[in-house]
Amino acid sequence: MVAFDVEQARRETRGCVEHIHFNNAGASLPPMPVANALYAYLREEEEHGGYEVMARRAAELDHFYTAAAKLLNCSADEIAFADSATRAWNAAFYAFDFQPGDRILASSAEYGSSLVALLHQAKRLGVEISWVPDDPTGQIDINSLESQIDRRVKLICLTQVPSGGGLINPAAEVGKVAKTAGIPYLLDACQALGQMPVDVDHLGCDLLCGTGRKFLRGPRGTGLLYVRKKLLEKLEPNQLNHYAAPLLSAKSYQLRSDAKRFECWERSYAAQLALGVAIDYALAWGLEAISERVRFLATSLRQKLAGIDGVTLTDQGLEHCAIVTFFSAQLPAKQLQQQLALRQINTSTVPFSANPVSSEKLHHPALLRASLHYYNTVEEVECFVAELKQLL
Ligand SMILES: Cc1ncc(COP(=O)(O)O)c(C=O)c1O
Structure with a gap:
């Protein structure tokens, strides 16, 4: 060791x-460098004003995206800041234009909040949720996953590490199936981030959500979404705002080309900066x-x-x-x-x-x-x- x-x-x-x-x-x-960065930023806001601090700390705030990209082995424009993993997962999931009869394959490890969203879309849109069975050890059964693929499947969802046990699902194996079938793959890496290497190319996922406060040791109220560039171009967020889609005139807007199309302008900038520090800290270990x-x-x-x-x-x-x-x-x-x-x-x-x-x-x-x-x-x-x- x-x-x-x-x-x-x-x-x-x-x-x-x-x-x-x-x-x-x-x-x-949280480790001291993370907590100290958070407190110092808040103190600066108290003394100088939120907008003013944001302007002068722009490069450090932007560092969150580069740090997250390094953590996940992707590019910074494929990263969106979110205030939780739930928010990130929902932003990705609700961006799909599901039609009645479409199928979504999901694992038995899905988190409760994702289950609610799946049931919600099933009820609202008439999509079909198919639960991929586990193999005898209790992890997702890759053969069953393969056998369930058909033309109606529009998304594969997997939770890599569920919150209620030691299971590590074979996320990269799922990635291979998704890639061969050409089906988008949404990975919940909430409990994996900061606990083990998470490389989106190795895992083969197209979308990934994570949270800051768990094994990454970041502040509460932070999370992130990764969207693979190829999919990003096709995926229109379910809700827009003038940060995600800047106004061109009073009659038109232009959707951002990067993953920030899934963000809002207002957030805790102190927490975003501190999450960047937490990611650097994890990478240093x-x-x-x-x-x-x-x-x-x-x-x-x-x-x-x-x-x-x-x-x-x-x-x-x-x-x-x-x-x-x-x-x-x-x-x-x-x-x-x-x-x-x-x-x-x-x-x-x-x-x-x-x-x-x-x-x-x-x-x-x-x-x-x-x-x-x-x-x-x-x-x-x-x-x-x-x-x-x-x-x-
Ligand atoms: C596997 C998994 N996914 C998603 C979430 C939701 O994360 P958040 O509370 O940051 O929205 C959790 C939280 O415990 C989780 O364990």
């Missing part, structure tokens, strides 16, 4: 002094190194949990990430979470809305979620397990 300077990571993370933060799939602790470190910690936690009587791990798929979910025969997840919180250990439970399709299929009781990041330590894992043993 590549040496990882955990001490430095912890020195630069104020929040890890008082807590064991195992809620990184909810929102991770290296996504391969981060992925290796979080998997090492999560594997150690899984092994220890497997040795506790009455604890059932619920990971699906072949490859497992930093999100560890389980239930206990002794205590419901909500009580466990509350008890752990009293001991300064942050975890979360998995709501039904996180993965509704797979939750209905798997029938698990409520799950406790311990999601780890690289600034967590082996000692924290041991402490977590010891506290858990006392509670059970």
Whole structure:
């Protein structure tokens, strides 16, 4: 394993002094450079005015796009800033001009909010949502996906890492199927960004959404949308405004040619700048190194949990990430979470809305979620397990 300077990571993370933060799939602790950039920008706005700061910090604000492009291996004009992954996913999804009878293929890992949007369009437009079955390990079944392709399929949706478990879906395999069939591919990489390398060319996705506050360690209220240039030209946002489509006269506008056609002018510029800093920070650690470190910690936690009587791990798929979910025969997840919180250990439970399709299929009781990041330590894992043993 590549040496990882955990001490430095912890020195630069104020929040890890008082807590064991195992809620990184909810929102991770921002590192000092990110938090400081955010506070400084807000202070400057307070002292000089929002528009004035925006003008003089234009280059740094613009840096967000270059940083995101580097993170995803695309070009800066294929990136739009969004205030959440939901907003980014919806912007992409609702831009498709679906017709009655069109089919959308989706995975059982889709996030609750995306499911609502899918059901909404099915109801409104008469499109058909086809759920691609999982293979026996619980990840998307590539053969079934291939066999479901026909002329009516207009979009393939996949969540790479669902929020309710360790599953990493074979997103690049899905990309190959989508490319061969010439069908647009929308990837929800919300839990993957900042946790592992996410390269849009390798994954073969045409659209990708992500959020800032999770494994990227950015501020809340931030996210991004990637749109492949070839598709961008064809995709008209469902809603326009005078930033997405500048006015040419009182009678006409021109849609922007870049992904900013999915943006609004007003947003938290402080948060946009800080998200750029968070991306730089993640890139400086290296996504391969981060992925290796979080998997090492999560594997150690899984092994220890497997040795506790009455604890059932619920990971699906072949490859497992930093999100560890389980239930206990002794205590419901909500009580466990509350008890752990009293001991300064942050975890979360998995709501039904996180993965509704797979939750209905798997029938698990409520799950406790311990999601780890690289600034967590082996000692924290041991402490977590010891506290858990006392509670059970
Ligand atoms: C897999 C996945 N997709 C999408 C989202 C939505 O992200 P946001 O809350 O930033 O809209 C989440 C949030 O938990 C998620 O886990």
